Amino acid sequence: MRRRLPGLLLCAPAAFVLGLCFVWPMLSLFRMSFYEGEGGTLIPAWSLATFTRLAEDPFVRDVTLDSLGLAAFCATMAVLLAYPMALFLFRTTSRLRGLLAIAAVMPLLVSGTARVIGWMALLSDQGLINQLLGAFGVPTQPLINNWTGVRIGLTESVMPYAILALIAGLGRLDRRVEAAAASLGAGPLTTFWRITVPMTLPAISAAWLLAFVLGVSAFITPKLMGGGRVFTLATEIFDAAMETLDWPAAAALSVYALLLLSLIVAAHAALTRRAGA
Amino acid sequence: MRGTLAVGLLGLACTIVPARAQAPGQVVLMAYPGIFQDNYVDTVTRPFSQASGTAVQYFPTTNSAQMLGTLRTQKGDPQVDVVIMDTTTAAAACAEGLVEPLTEAEMPVLKDVHQIARQAGGECGPGVTFDHFVMTWNTQTVQTPPTAWRDLWNPAYRGRISLSSPPDIQGLVLTAVLAHAETGDWRNVNSTFQKLREIAPLVQTFNPQPDSYTLVLNDQVGFATGWNARAQYYRDQSNGRLGVLLPAEGTGFQINTINVVKGSKNRAAAMAFVTYALSPDAQAAFTNRMFYAPTNTQARPSAEALGRTAAAPESMSKVVAIDWAEMVKLREAWNQRWRREVIAAGGR
Numbered sequence: 001m002r003r004r005l006p007g008l009l010l011c012a013p014a015a016f017v018l019g020l021c022f023v024w025p026m027l028s029l030f031r032m033s034f035y036e037g038e039g040g041t042l043i044p045a046w047s048l049a050t051f052t053r054l055a056e057d058p059f060v061r062d063v064t065l066d067s068l069g070l071a072a073f074c075a076t077m078a079v080l081l082a083y084p085m086a087l088f089l090f091r092t093t094s095r096l097r098g099l100l101a102i103a104a105v106m107p108l109l110v111s112g113t114a115r116v117i118g119w120m121a122l123l124s125d126q127g128l129i130n131q132l133l134g135a136f137g138v139p140t141q142p143l144i145n146n147w148t149g150v151r152i153g154l155t156e157s158v159m160p161y162a163i164l165a166l167i168a169g170l171g172r173l174d175r176r177v178e179a180a181a182a183s184l185g186a187g188p189l190t191t192f193w194r195i196t197v198p199m200t201l202p203a204i205s206a207a208w209l210l211a212f213v214l215g216v217s218a219f220i221t222p223k224l225m226g227g228g229r230v231f232t233l234a235t236e237i238f239d240a241a242m243e244t245l246d247w248p249a250a251a252a253l254s255v256y257a258l259l260l261l262s263l264i265v266a267a268h269a270a271l272t273r274r275a276g277a
Numbered sequence: 278m279r280g281t282l283a284v285g286l287l288g289l290a291c292t293i294v295p296a297r298a299q300a301p302g303q304v305v306l307m308a309y310p311g312i313f314q315d316n317y318v319d320t321v322t323r324p325f326s327q328a329s330g331t332a333v334q335y336f337p338t339t340n341s342a343q344m345l346g347t348l349r350t351q352k353g354d355p356q357v358d359v360v361i362m363d364t365t366t367a368a369a370a371c372a373e374g375l376v377e378p379l380t381e382a383e384m385p386v387l388k389d390v391h392q393i394a395r396q397a398g399g400e401c402g403p404g405v406t407f408d409h410f411v412m413t414w415n416t417q418t419v420q421t422p423p424t425a426w427r428d429l430w431n432p433a434y435r436g437r438i439s440l441s442s443p444p445d446i447q448g449l450v451l452t453a454v455l456a457h458a459e460t461g462d463w464r465n466v467n468s469t470f471q472k473l474r475e476i477a478p479l480v481q482t483f484n485p486q487p488d489s490y491t492l493v494l495n496d497q498v499g500f501a502t503g504w505n506a507r508a509q510y511y512r513d514q515s516n517g518r519l520g521v522l523l524p525a526e527g528t529g530f531q532i533n534t535i536n537v538v539k540g541s542k543n544r545a546a547a548m549a550f551v552t553y554a555l556s557p558d559a560q561a562a563f564t565n566r567m568f569y570a571p572t573n574t575q576a577r578p579s580a581e582a583l584g585r586t587a588a589a590p591e592s593m594s595k596v597v598a599i600d601w602a603e604m605v606k607l608r609e610a611w612n613q614r615w616r617r618e619v620i621a622a623g624g625r
Contacts, residue, residue: 039606042373117487125497226484228482229623241342242340244609
């Protein structure tokens with residue numbers, strides 16, 4: 001006990017901040033999901049009415065599937081795009097390695113809103129890409145204010161996180177095994193598919209999960225690039241909280257989203273454990 | 278308890294209270310930011326301060342929902358004295374007892390406030406500005422100036438239209454105005470949704486970003502829905518590049534109410550400020566600057582300014598009398614129908 005005390009004391013500030021900034025608000029959120037709301041007015045209660053209403057609404061089911069599908073697509077694309085970059089950054093012995101790593105995660109230094117505004121300038125009907133296409137006689141392509149725009153923006157948005165997770169996980173890649181494969185006659189492609197990829201699977205899996213979780217909870221990109229056509233759990237929560245003032249619904253949807261993500265993360269952890277066993 | 282719950286719900290760091298203690302002879306006003314703030318300070322709060330000696334601290338807050346969040350978090354210890362917010366949100370604040378009921382006995386200027394503005398506030402603070410729903414269009418790239426909403430049902434405008442869909446209030450007003458034009462009853466929306474389904478494929482965005490006026494000015498779209506006051510402001514700023522139209526089918530009011538926060542530490546000064554804000558002079562000055570129609574029937578803005586608001590007699594006849602208390606009840610059903618019937622038909 002005496003040994004544990006200093007450790008507990010060291011954890012106390014972080015635990016206090018976590019409790020104040022996360023646990024307490026989440027408990028409050030949980031409590032509010034049982035309130036009743038009428039025309040924006042909050043009525044304190046212990047009622048399951050909001051949960052029942054949401055459970056019976058097929059739109060919530062559709063939004064859930066759309067959110068998960070969008071996040072899965074963007075996480076997959078982000079990992080596919082990030083993997084070669086991370087592998088290069090891991091292997092390169094260039095003096096510019098640090099600089100290149102910073103460049104790869106540079107988007108994180110810019111606010112999400114600013115990045116989205118940049119995409120809007122590029123992808124709009126009068127944007128740079130459509131101007132270029134127009135120069136070759138290609139008619140205007142709707143690249144924004146729809147699902148396409150959100151997929152592009154969100155993939156770019158989560159990619160830096162995927163790169164960081166992959167770089168962190170690539171430490172498990174033992175170059176000697178690759179060299180051994182090559183010495184036994186394996187070509188570069190065979191070595192990549194049969195040695196490199198399997199050895200980096202845990203990193204790929206972790207990067208995908210991180211990008212997926214961020215994708216499910218993303219708000220700015222679907223809201224700003226979706227043109228009002230893309231509904232996700234995050235945009236629904238925003239609309240309920242800020243537009244229709246249905247705070248119990250916003251709280252209930254938040255609790256639902258949290259539980260959903262927790263389940264997915266737990267399932268991923270179980271699968272990873274089983275694969276590792 | 279409710280305050281902490283509100284923090285938990287929204288994480289509204291932006292609703293942090295004005296970081297100073299209130300001094301006597303001082304009023305904290307919570308209202309909209311940006312050009313509303315700039316012009317309201319110039320035409321209303323500064324003259325009030327000069328005349329009364331009471332300082333007004335303007336606490337800009339992005340939208341009415343955040344204002345409601347602030348009032349809820351501060352219920353036990355209000356740091357704001359007066360709030361200007363949208364009528365639908367103010368109704369919730371009034372019902373929750375976050376703002377005070379006002380009576381003519383205590384505030385005689387209420388006698389001169391337009392009946393629509395009084396009804397908008399219920400027993401609490403009345404409407405302080407009338408704004409109305411308009412169509413904006415790019416006068417440089419649109420060849421044929423529009424006269425009515427029905428002009429937009431034109432395949433030539435595919436991808437050139439921005440409609441703000443519900444839950445944005447503009448989408449609700451558009452639905453009500455079209456329903457009124459078609460059936461004479463703004464609540465009778467079945468055939469209106471059929472019409473909206475037809476225009477949906479022509480729409481570029483149902484959620485203009487950063488706002489509809491910018492999209493029109495940059496020619497990202499040719500036509501958009503908007504609010505008159507801001508549209509008139511941008512029309513002047515752009516030397517007429519932004520056209521503003523009160524369409525033939527009519528328009529609806531968006532009403533901002535002014536309220537004294539319950540438990541205000543500067544109640545007397547707050548009441549004095551609200552009285553001034555509703556006075557003919559302040560109302561006329563703000564109309565002359567920003568083209569919100571006055572809610573005080575005795576206000577006498579310039580003829581030029583008045584002509585650019587819905588208060589002009591020829592415009593007033595086009596205002597559809599939307600009962601916002603009833604609209605709040607219909608809002609969710611209309612919101613769902615927009616998503617399932619209109620936006621779903623407007624794939625891009």
